[in-house]
Amino acid sequence: MATLGNCIGMMDEGIRRLSDALPELPVDKAKLSRLMLMVGGRVQEELEHTLKPHRLNHSEFLTLMILYSSPDGSSTPGELCDYTSQGATNMTRIGNALVTRGLVVRSASEEDRRRVRIGITPNGRRFVQKMLPTLFPRLSAMFDGFGESDRRQFGRLLRKLADNLDRLDEGTGR
């Protein structure tokens, strides 16, 4: 038990039973949404598992990567919230965690004194350069057997789903 395969089997069976009693249930779509939740969750577990030895969690890693790959190596909490889809509260915690480890520094912005600049340190850059390649093997294994065409299709479908979700949020104000 506890493999994704088993969970997916249970899900298929459960939705089948549900749909017997509830014919208006959109079976395919329900299955796809469950698949997204289950597989997406497992991808995240996988990532956090390989991140753990480096004592980073997903959101800290993402924040650091954004700083690393940004042209001038710095940003502000507000921007980072947008890019990472994290709340401001959590970004304060992330900043604290990264500052404590010497991977980034905070400094007061001079144009706008409400703002704080967060910049990656030389130390932080070295850390990323060492840590990042350790993610590649498992990342590659995750998509073993995905040919050129599968990858293109998968990307297309995920982006299409993303568009729909954006349209859904528009309505609700979000």
Add this chain to the structure above:
Amino acid sequence: MATLGNCIGMMDEGIRRLSDALPELPVDKAKLSRLMLMVGGRVQEELEHTLKPHRLNHSEFLTLMILYSSPDGSSTPGELCDYTSQGATNMTRIGNALVTRGLVVRSASEEDRRRVRIGITPNGRRFVQKMLPTLFPRLSAMFDGFGESDRRQFGRLLRKLADNLDRLDEGTGR
């Protein structure tokens, strides 16, 4: 900002910049994994958003649905942990939450006195019957424009990714 579309654009750009300096980065796969994380997360937010008025979170909803769709309407914490991929600790909390609302009841198992049976109540069934259909409209909208062939492809690719993840876990003991 904060739309998935924008986040995805940033991601594409960031990975492009990364790959300039790091040619061994598996660009396609990195993008697909980021897409899974971003879109999967948003699907979950979407679900929890429509669940909120019913005062359920994702794991409580899933647990209740499993009980609802199980042949005899009951299970045990241990089984529910497997099916929902939740830890035992959290299943205790979920049980407490659902019991408090009168949607399920706990009872001692007679064959094995270590076990606890958790069963959905008539009240719980009525609750599901009322609540479940309110999820359909947004669920359908999520996959607007996904034709028969897109749905089949998407399902195939997600299941394939799930297989790979199971194989990855095997190695690590998980």
Add this chain to the structure above:
DNA sequence: GGCTCATATTTCACTGGTGAATTAAAAAGG
């Protein structure tokens, strides 16, 4: 210039989830 409103960040209290230890009962092995 001074008042009001908006924006950026942080603090605080809380929810949801996890790992380690605890309790209790079943199963296994002389």
Add this chain to the structure above:
DNA sequence: CCTTTTTAATTCACCAGTGAAATATGAGCC
């Protein structure tokens, strides 16, 4: 049998993330 090991559920202490309020600065407007 009786000891040891395994399994099931819970409790406890903690980590990650959120919403509401606090703080401080900038912007818009008579």
